[in-house]
Structures are given as C-alpha cells and as structure tokens.
Amino acid sequence: MRQQYAIRSLIIISGFVLIGLAVIIQIVRIQNSEQAMIFLSQGDRYSGEFQMFYPERGEIYDRNGHLLAGNRTVYEVGVSLGEVENPDSMAYILGTYLGLTYEEVYNKLTGSPESWEYVVIQDYVGTETVEALKDLIQQLSDAEDPRLNGLAFKPHLQRSYPEKDLASNVLGFVTRDGRGYFGIEEKYNDLLAGNPVQIWIPRDPNKASEIPRVPNGTTLVLTLNRDLQAKVESILEKALSDYGAQNGTILVMDPRNGEVLAMAATPRMDLNNYSNYFSLYDNGSQYNRAIGMAYEPGSVLKVLTMAAALDTGTVRPDTTFIDTGSIEVGGITIQNWNRDSWGQQNMIGCLQHSLNVCLAWISSEMGVQSFYGYMDRFGLGHATGIDLAGEAIGRLKVPGDGDWYPVDLGTNAFGQGVSVTPLQMLMSVSAIANDGKMVTPHVLYAMLRDGHQYNVPSQYAGSPISAETARTLNEMLAISLEQESSLALLPGYRLAGKTGTAQIPTDYGYDSTHTNVSFVGWGPVDDPQFMVYIWLQTPTTSIWSSETAAPVFSQVAEQAVILLNIPPDIVRNQLTSK
Amino acid sequence: MQGQATQIIHAYKQAPWRVQRQWIAAFLLVVIGGAMIAALYLDVTARAAVAGREIQELRLEITTIQRENADLETRLADLTSTEVMQQRAIERGYRPVRPGELDYVAVPGFAKPEPDILLAAEDTTPHVETHPAEYTQSLLEWFDEQIKSGGAR
Numbered sequence: 001m002r003q004q005y006a007i008r009s010l011i012i013i014s015g016f017v018l019i020g021l022a023v024i025i026q027i028v029r030i031q032n033s034e035q036a037m038i039f040l041s042q043g044d045r046y047s048g049e050f051q052m053f054y055p056e057r058g059e060i061y062d063r064n065g066h067l068l069a070g071n072r073t074v075y076e077v078g079v080s081l082g083e084v085e086n087p088d089s090m091a092y093i094l095g096t097y098l099g100l101t102y103e104e105v106y107n108k109l110t111g112s113p114e115s116w117e118y119v120v121i122q123d124y125v126g127t128e129t130v131e132a133l134k135d136l137i138q139q140l141s142d143a144e145d146p147r148l149n150g151l152a153f154k155p156h157l158q159r160s161y162p163e164k165d166l167a168s169n170v171l172g173f174v175t176r177d178g179r180g181y182f183g184i185e186e187k188y189n190d191l192l193a194g195n196p197v198q199i200w201i202p203r204d205p206n207k208a209s210e211i212p213r214v215p216n217g218t219t220l221v222l223t224l225n226r227d228l229q230a231k232v233e234s235i236l237e238k239a240l241s242d243y244g245a246q247n248g249t250i251l252v253m254d255p256r257n258g259e260v261l262a263m264a265a266t267p268r269m270d271l272n273n274y275s276n277y278f279s280l281y282d283n284g285s286q287y288n289r290a291i292g293m294a295y296e297p298g299s300v301l302k303v304l305t306m307a308a309a310l311d312t313g314t315v316r317p318d319t320t321f322i323d324t325g326s327i328e329v330g331g332i333t334i335q336n337w338n339r340d341s342w343g344q345q346n347m348i349g350c351l352q353h354s355l356n357v358c359l360a361w362i363s364s365e366m367g368v369q370s371f372y373g374y375m376d377r378f379g380l381g382h383a384t385g386i387d388l389a390g391e392a393i394g395r396l397k398v399p400g401d402g403d404w405y406p407v408d409l410g411t412n413a414f415g416q417g418v419s420v421t422p423l424q425m426l427m428s429v430s431a432i433a434n435d436g437k438m439v440t441p442h443v444l445y446a447m448l449r450d451g452h453q454y455n456v457p458s459q460y461a462g463s464p465i466s467a468e469t470a471r472t473l474n475e476m477l478a479i480s481l482e483q484e485s486s487l488a489l490l491p492g493y494r495l496a497g498k499t500g501t502a503q504i505p506t507d508y509g510y511d512s513t514h515t516n517v518s519f520v521g522w523g524p525v526d527d528p529q530f531m532v533y534i535w536l537q538t539p540t541t542s543i544w545s546s547e548t549a550a551p552v553f554s555q556v557a558e559q560a561v562i563l564l565n566i567p568p569d570i571v572r573n574q575l576t577s578k
Numbered sequence: 579m580q581g582q583a584t585q586i587i588h589a590y591k592q593a594p595w596r597v598q599r600q601w602i603a604a605f606l607l608v609v610i611g612g613a614m615i616a617a618l619y620l621d622v623t624a625r626a627a628v629a630g631r632e633i634q635e636l637r638l639e640i641t642t643i644q645r646e647n648a649d650l651e652t653r654l655a656d657l658t659s660t661e662v663m664q665q666r667a668i669e670r671g672y673r674p675v676r677p678g679e680l681d682y683v684a685v686p687g688f689a690k691p692e693p694d695i696l697l698a699a700e701d702t703t704p705h706v707e708t709h710p711a712e713y714t715q716s717l718l719e720w721f722d723e724q725i726k727s728g729g730a731r
Binding site: 063071156160558561562 | 653660682684
C-alpha cells in the first residue's frame with residue numbers, strides 16, 4: 001500500500017516536473033523567437049523618445065559691448081485636442097488674440113486627424129499676447145469656465161535685433177528656420193548656430209539620466225563702434241537727402257589693423273522684419289553696396305597710380321608736367337575733366353586739380369608691365385577677404401584680356417575702365433596711410449566660446465609700396481587738400497584725401513549727365529587712426545565730388561575724432577611730448 | 579544509564595517536529611533574506627529614479643532660466659539702444675558735442691577698460707559632466723559591475 005502510494009506520488013511529481021519543464025522550455029523558446037525580437041524592438045520604440053536640443057544662437061556685440069543681435073522669447077501656442085470642451089469659443093478667442101480668422105482656428109481644432117493629440121495654432125507669438133492669454137485663462141479658471149481648456153504655450157527663442165536697422169547691412173538676418181542670410185549672420189552661421197544635439201529620453205524613471213549640456217552658439221564681438229556706426233548712418237541719410245543721391249555707402253576703418261569701425265550702406269532695413277527684404281532689394285549684391293557692388297571709382301584711383309609711379313621712381317613730388325589739356329594713349333585722345341589745359345604742374349598739382357592727362361602720362365611712362373603689376377599688388381581684381389558674406393571682386397582688365405585695349409593704360413590710371421568695390425579701394429589706399437603695409441579689412445574682433453575669448457589677429461595683405469613712398473604720398477595728399485581749401489578739411493586736424501568724380505558706363509558709352517562721386521581720406525596725417533571711404537550714387541544737386549562727397553568726409557571725420565577720442569593735432573602733440 | 583541518555587538525545591534530535599522546524603527556519607531565513615534584499619533594491623532604485631528625475635527637472639529649470647536671461651538681456655538692449663538713448667538725451671536737454679568743445683587731459687597709466695562682454699568671458703554654465711555612479715546605478719547593476727571587474731576598484 002505504501003509502495004503504491006509512493007509510485008503514484010512519483011508519477012504525479014514527474015508529471016508536474018514535465019509540465020514545468022515544458023513551460024520553461026516554451027518560455028525560453030518564445031523569449032528567443034523571431035517574433036519576440038520584433039515585439040522587443042517595438043517595446044523599445046515606446047520606451048522613450050528622441051528629443052532634439054537646439055543651442056541658443058550666439059549673440060553679436062559691438063566692440064564696446066553693446067548688443068547688436070540677441071535672442072527673445074516667443075511662444076508656440078497649441079492645443080491638446082483631447083481637453084478641448086468648446087472649440088467654437090476657443091476658435092473665437094484665439095482668433096481675436098492671435099490675429100487669425102475664426103475659420104482658421106476652428107478648422108485646426110476640429111479638422112485635425114483623429115490620431116493627433118496636439119495641434120499648433122500659431123508659432124512665434126510675442127510675450128505680450130501670451131501674457132494676455134494667460135491672464136484670460138486664469139480668469140476663466142477662477143470662474144470654472146472650460147472654454148480655454150487644453151491651451152498650451154511652449155516657449156523658445158527667436159533672433160532679435162535691438163538696434164533694428166543699425167548696421168543691418170553688416171549683420172544680415174536670421175530666418176525662422178534658423179539660417180543666417182548676408183553679412184555676419186551668414187558668414188559665421190555655423191559658429192553662431194552651434195551644434196544641435198539629439199538625445200534619447202527614456203520613459204522608465206529608473207533610466208532617467210542627466211541631459212547632457214548643449215553648448216550655446218559662439219558669441220561674436222565685432223570691430224564696429226555702435227555710436228560711430230549710428231552717426232555715419234545718419235550722415236549718409238542726410239547726404240542722400242541734401243545732394244539728391246540715389247544710394248550711397250560710407251566706410252570707416254582703422255588703417256593700422258584693418259578693423260572696420262563703421263560700414264553704412266543704403267537702403268537699410270529693420271532686421272526684425274526681414275520679410276521686407278524683397279521690397280527693398282532687387283538682388284543680393286545691393287544688400288551691402290560697400291562690399292557687394294563694384295563700380296568705376298574715377299579719380300580716387302589716381303592715388304594708386306601716383307603711389308606706383310613714386311615707388312618705381314618714374315616721378316618725384318617735384319617732377320613737372322606741362323599739361324596741354326590732352327594726351328593720346330593707344331590712339332585715343334584723353335582730356336581733363338573740364339577739357340582745359342592746366343599748364344606747368346608738379347605732382348601735387350596733378351593730384352590737387354585731379355588732372356587726367358597728367359595721370360595718363362604717368363601710367364604711360366611707367367609702362368604696361370609695371371603699372372598693372374602695381375595695380376595687382378594693390379589688390380584690384382581680387383577679393384579683400386573681409387569676413388562678410390557676399391563680397392564682389394570687381395574687375396581690372398589686363399593686357400592679354402580680349403577686351404583690353406592700349407587706351408586702357410591711360411584711362412585706368414584715373415579710375416576709368418576698372419571696377420572696384422568701395423572696400424577694395426579702402427584696402428588698397430590703406431597702404432598709403434599705413435607706411436606701405438596694406439591691411440586686410442575685417443569686422444570680427446573676438447569670439448567667445450565656452451568661457452574663452454579668441455581674439456582675431458590683424459592680417460596684412462602685402463606691402464605694394466615702400467614706407468618712404470607711402471609717407472611721401474601721404475604728405476602730398478595732405479598738401480593738395482590744404483591748397484585746394486577743400487570742403488573735406490576739419491579745423492584742428494591735418495587730413496589727407498582725394499576726390500573722385502566718375503562718369504557712369506552704360507551700354508551706349510558713358511552717361512554724360514550722371515556721375516558717381518567718391519572720396520577717400522584719412523587722418524591725422526602724422527598718425528593715421530581712421531580712414532574713410534565715401535561713395536554717393538548719382539547726386540543731382542552737383543555732379544562733383546568736391547561739392548558733395550568732400551563735405552561728407554569732413555562730417556564723418558568730425559564724428560570720428562570725437563568718438564575715437566582723437567584730440568586736435570596741437571593737443572595730441574602736447575600730450576605725447578609730456 | 580549513559581546509553582539511555584544518549585538514545586533520548588538522539589531521539590530528540592531526530593524528532594520529526596524538530597526536523598520540520600529546522601526546514602521551516604531555513605525557508606524563513608531565505609524568505610526574510612530575499613525580502614530584505616528586495617526592499618533594499620526597491621529603496622535604492624526608487625531613490626535613483628527620484629534623483630534622476632530631479633536632475634532632469636533642474637536641467638530644464640536651468641534651460642528656462644538661461645532662456646529668460648537671454649530674453650532680459652535683449653530687452654535691456656532695447657531700452658539702451660542708440661535710438662532710445664538719443665531720444666532720452668534730447669528730452670533731458672543734451673545736444674551732440676563739437677570737436678572744439680572737448681578738453682583732453684593726459685592721465686598717466688590710464689588704459690581704456692575692456693568692454694563688459696569681454697571681461698565676462700568666463701563660463702557661467704554649471705557643467706558637472708557626469709554624476710557619480712552611486713546616484714544612477716541600481717544595486718543589480720552595481721553587482722554586475724563588481725562581478726565583471728572582479729571586485730577591483
């Protein structure tokens with residue numbers, strides 16, 4: 001009996017063991033089956049979510065720490081559809097506050113696919129509107145009114161420009177997709193934008209981990225002086241109005257290191273409303289005329305011709321030239337701007353009276369090889385390398401080009417038949433103001449990233465002329481301005497400079513009624529600390545640079561000496577001698 | 579007499595109720611031990627989960643504060659923009675200075691101060707790159723790591 005009981009027990013136990021083993025085998029089999037892998041991967045998919053973390057776009061400051069481009073909080077206004085109790089009222093309220101139509105909001109609230117839990121009503125909504133909506137929600141909540149149930153606000157940053165249109169041509173702008181266009185915003189877009197990071201956020205609280213730090217975009221400090229920029233823009237606006245000019249640009253640069261202190265161009269636009277771009281500009285080259293538009297500069301280029309001639313020894317300041325009023329170069333007769341003959345002149349007189357005939361004679365004396373070699377070394381026909389997007393190169397025809405003719409040697413000497421940007425001219429002439437060393441213009445002063453400051457070093461773009469030549473020409477241009485009693489002069493300061501009045505080339509030859517007027521100048525002559533380039537397009541009150549661009553130079557110089565703390569020459573010499 | 583006593587002790591040791599009690603005691607020991615480990619594990623993982631969530635919340639708070647900071651900085655720049663400052667100056671009776679009205683004084687050793695933005699070029703963002711494993715690791719993960727590393731630190 002006892003033995004039978006034991007056998008039965010053994011059979012039952014064996015049965016249970018077998019069943020247990022079968023269960024275990026089945027569990028293992030299911031766990032490792034192909035389908036199990038699919039289920040596991042599906043489970044993993046819902047165990048968390050990838051979230052993209054965008055860094056804050058780097059800010060842009062002027063050299064004195066004034067914010068030129070920052071970031072402002074805006075909101076995405078959305079609705080959790082499951083919580084909406086009264087879409088009709090909500091559509092009416094949101095339409096009123098957000099400036100949308102009732103139908104627009106109502107369709108989003110009721111016409112969204114059923115699988116959607118959340119719908120965006122409007123993005124980039126300002127703080128004031130959101131605060132008003134939040135107040136309304138609070139009032140409704142106090143009254144237990146469910147009309148705005150489900151309304152949500154998600155804050156994020158948007159580019160903002162506190163100075164509105166100040167330096168807009170230099171800064172460029174950022175669209176809502178976060179991409180920079182033109183100027184600094186485009187040139188340094190990658191640095192400013194930083195690197196977005198995608199992170200897997202698990203829903204399992206046990207797997208909660210720290211969200212890694214997403215470094216902000218690099219902050220940039222520019223060489224611009226905000227106050228000088230504002231003054232220069234104001235002077236430019238007034239000049240356009242006073243002289244009836246179509247457009248214009250004014251550049252101010254430190255000739256010692258190439259730092260651009262101000263860069264004004266028209267038209268400007270409020271960068272917070274960049275959608276106005278298409279109504280203001282026909283094409284991208286107009287955005288910043290100082291770097292994007294090449295033109296025939298006229299007589300300001302005589303400075304380079306004279307520099308080359310002095311450097312080669314072709315002429316000296318006291319070399320005399322008998323001006324007969326015309327000269328033949330390449331079989332074509334070249335005349336002076338007033339078609340007069342100016343008799344015996346030295347080289348200062350040639351510059352002072354801006355004699356085309358004299359300069360054409362000089363370039364002919366130098367010869368093709370030497371003249372174009374110097375123009376090439378001065379950077380004509382090459383990009384300056386400025387750190388702004390959209391730089392034009394201009395064109396210097398040289399012997400061998402299909403459209404170069406022997407007469408070009410003569411006309412190029414006084415700035416005709418050659419195209420340059422205002423910045424190219426400024427860079428070329430910097431060699432004269434800076435002891436023969438030409439500087440590369442730049443607008444980036446420093447970068448700030450991860451608590452470190454990286455200063456941008458100045459770069460020289462070569463020495464096309466000797467220091468002695470530069471000093472000689474510097475003095476000649478100062479004397480020529482003084483003897484001319486130019487409107488460019490500024491009491492108390494010795495300045496050097498040259499006017500340029502250029503006819504405008506058209507498809508049918510040169511326009512006989514309109515001109516481009518320019519002026520390049522710098523000061524103080526014994527220690528140049530600022531250079532100015534002015535270009536006014538087609539002034540109508542006078543076609544001459546001496547009557548339009550020259551007085552504008554004086555106004556800019558007046559502001560420059562104040563804002564850059566440059567004392568009058570007498571005071572400066574007294575201070576330095578102490 | 580001595581043999582009888584030995585038999586009684588032997589019988590006592592082999593008493594079924596005593597053997598049964600020993601088994602029960604051993605079983606209870608295992609159960610209590612398991613329960614203690616489970617409780618400890620639960621406690622540690624719960625703390626780790628709470629700490630993890632707190633860290634995430636703090637991180638979000640930092641992001642919010644940084645965003646508000648950027649916003650305030652831009653608002654301040656709005657209030658001190660060239661246009662606004664010029665307007666305020668004019669309202670208070672100031673006018674632009676002219677070159678002849680300025681006096682220059684030489685101050686020995688004076689150097690123009692650097693702008694604030696350059697002086698402030700230090701990292702203000704807290705960045706503890708990783709938290710100690712004690713704050714993020716479960717007990718099982720710790721055991722696993724110890725076994726894999728052979729107990730070596």
